[in-house]
Amino acid sequence: MxxxxxxxxxxxxxxxxxxxxxxxxxxxxxxxxxxxxxxxxxxxxxxxxxxxxxxxxxxxxxxxxxxxxxxxxxxxxxxxxxxxxxxxxxxxxxxxxxxxxxxxxxxxxxxxxxxxxxxxxxxxxxxxxxxxxxxxSQFMTEYLREVPTIVAERAFFLPFEDAKLTPVDLEDIAKAAFALLTTPGHEGKTYMISGPEALSMIEIAEQISLAIGEAVRYVNIAPEERKRAQLAAGIPAYVVDALDVQSRLRREGNGEEVVHPETHIALGIRPTTFAEFARRHAADFRGESGHFEGV
Ligand SMILES: NC(=O)c1ccc[n+]([C@@H]2O[C@H](COP(=O)([O-])OP(=O)(O)OC[C@H]3O[C@@H](n4cnc5c(N)ncnc54)[C@H](OP(=O)(O)O)[C@@H]3O)[C@@H](O)[C@H]2O)c1
Known part of the structure; x- marks a missing residue:
């Protein structure tokens, strides 16, 4: 079992x-x-x-x-x-x-x-x-946290400057986990898994815009502004501080911009692009489903 x-x-x-x-x-x-x-x-x-x-x-x-x-x-x-x-x-x-x-x-x-x-x-x-x-790598679903401002202001606000990330679809991770648990030969091994592209926040905004048929902007904000908004939303201070450090590392380039195709290839999984993910969640990004607001 x-x-x-x-x-x-x-x-x-x-x-x-x-x-x-x-x-x-x-x-x-x-x-x-x-x-x-x-x-x-x-x-x-x-x-x-x-x-x-x-x-x-x-x-x-x-x-x-x-x-x-x-x-x-x-x-x-x-x-x-x-x-x-x-x-x-x-x-x-x-x-x-x-x-x-x-x-x-x-x-x-x-x-x-x-x-x-x-x-x-x-x-x-x-x-x-x-x-x-x-x-x-970062889950693609992280961008569903931005639904409230995407709906209200057609924009999302993060302090990532021009950092690139390689968000991965949860369904790809789930397929990899299934393969690692049900087939032999994976003991003592480490599998990195990312999405197929390194994307800046401007490129992510473009993909969401295409999926919902309306222009969505990325707005770069100061780290303090994000911390204030998170604290006001009730996120515990230690998490806010941890996410602030993560943002700084992303701005500096901490390796999260590196695409890792090797696990998809080794396990025979087709990599899901952010564009596909955004189309699948178009109703969520338009705020029509109510499922993901404030994830
Ligand atoms: N978000 C990202 O971009 C990202 C990227 C890479 C890795 N990760 C990692 O992915 C992991 C999972 O993330 P997630 O977003 O799926 O987390 P999540 O939505 O918070 O789910 C975690 C689950 O663990 C359960 N749990 C917590 N403590 C438990 C306990 N004592 N006994 C039984 N169950 C317990 C929770 O149960 P309840 O429902 O009862 O609370 C919840 O269902 C985290 O370790 C995170 O660091 C996240």
Missing amino acids: ILVTGVNGLIGSAVIREFARQQYPVRALVRNRAKAQALETLPGVEVVEGDMLRPETLGRALDGVDRVLLISSPDQQMVETQCTLIDAAKRAGVRHIVKLSGVTTSLDSPFLFSRMHAEIAHHLEHSGLAWTQLRP
């Missing part, structure tokens, strides 16, 4: 949908079953409740499990959450853990969450379990 964690979140739910599409049985760990109703109805998906921070709640989730896809929220407890799951999985007889992190994962990174992912990866690599790392 394969267990996927973090399945009420963005990437975890995409992975579960991929398993269902492939008609491959999978177990899905949730903290709160009431939030997982959409997953419960998918064929072959067994939803199990448990809290990764409380190993005593994980018995049923880990029973008979051979492989785990490890995902949880980027929050202050991410290291404790994921390391607790790794230790519980080992005790329960799990053989192999695939850890989802990010392309900038490094113990030396100034970006809090890249450092935390590296600490977890280090713990996993020294756990005695077989491991694989899947390291995606």
Whole structure:
């Protein structure tokens, strides 16, 4: 049996949908079953409740499990959450853990969450379990966070200057995770995955404009302006500070502008372009669906 964690979140739910599409049985760990109703109805998906921070709640989730896809929220407890799951999985007889992190994962990174992912990866690599790392670039869905101002002002506001990024489609990551969990030969390997193009924010705005048939502008703002807006929106101060550091690294050029086609090629996945993603989400970018506002 394969267990996927973090399945009420963005990437975890995409992975579960991929398993269902492939008609491959999978177990899905949730903290709160009431939030997982959409997953419960998918064929072959067994939803199990448990809290990764409380190993005593994980018995049923880990029973008979051979492989785990490890995902949880980027929050202050991410290291404790994921390391607790790794230790519980080992005790329960799990053989192999695939850890989802990010392309900038490094113990030396100034970006809090890249450092935390590296600490977890280090713990996993020294756990005695077989491991694989899947390291995606920025998710394309990050631009759905900009829907409120795209709808209201036909513009989005970020402090990225002329930095280029290589956003990747969640569905491509989900296909890669599915392949890493269901085919042999990936143990002890790290897979970087990005979108097929390095795009500036002006180019992203052009793609969104084409998809919705109306001009959308990118407006570069001062870092302090973004911090003020995020704090006013209720984002915790430590996250605002972490994102501010990430923005600075992006402006300086921290390697996130590098396209990584190797995982798509190795696993036989067709890379989704940002233009395709924007067309698929045209209703969201027009504010017609209401699904993604303020993601
Ligand atoms: N956004 C990006 O551009 C990007 C790029 C590269 C990598 N990443 C990484 O991708 C990862 C996942 O991101 P995401 O956007 O999918 O996160 P997300 O939407 O916040 O989902 C995380 C899920 O983890 C669950 N979770 C958290 N703590 C848990 C616990 N103690 N026990 C059980 N479940 C728990 C949450 O459950 P609840 O629903 O109950 O809260 C949630 O469903 C993060 O580690 C992030 O650093 C993100």
